[in-house]
Amino acid sequence: MKDSNDRDPETYxxxxxxxxxxRTxxxxxxxxxxxxxxxxxLAERDIVFRRECELGIEYQGCPWAVVIAPALSAFAA
Incomplete structure (x- = not known):
């Protein structure tokens, strides 16, 4: 089990x-x-994000015909 010092900074x-x-x-x-x-x-914290960008899905290296568009995708390139 990871201790609290091993948190992924992006997730946190x-x-x-x-x-x-x-809360606000x-x-x-x-x-x-x-x-x-x-x-x-996210913008105030300088976290790069995109809104409703299309993301392809693949399973075990096989791309699917399904495309999803999450409301926000953080730390997106």
Whole structure:
């Protein structure tokens, strides 16, 4: 088991930004409101992200015809 000093810094940064957006807004909003707040938090933390970019999927080296578009993709190139 990893101790708290072995945290992945990118994952920790995303989770921190997410918690801050939710803590600031509270509950009761629809998803687009939280997405916008998270985008602001990520930008303020200089975390590179893209919105609704298409991502291909592959399994064991075989590409699928399915393409997904997550709301946000952090640390994207």
């Amino acid at each position: 940064a995303i989770i921190s930004a997410t918690f801050e957006a939710q 807004l509270g509950t009761g909003f629809l998803e687009p409101v939280y997405q916008e707040a998270l985008a602001i938090e």
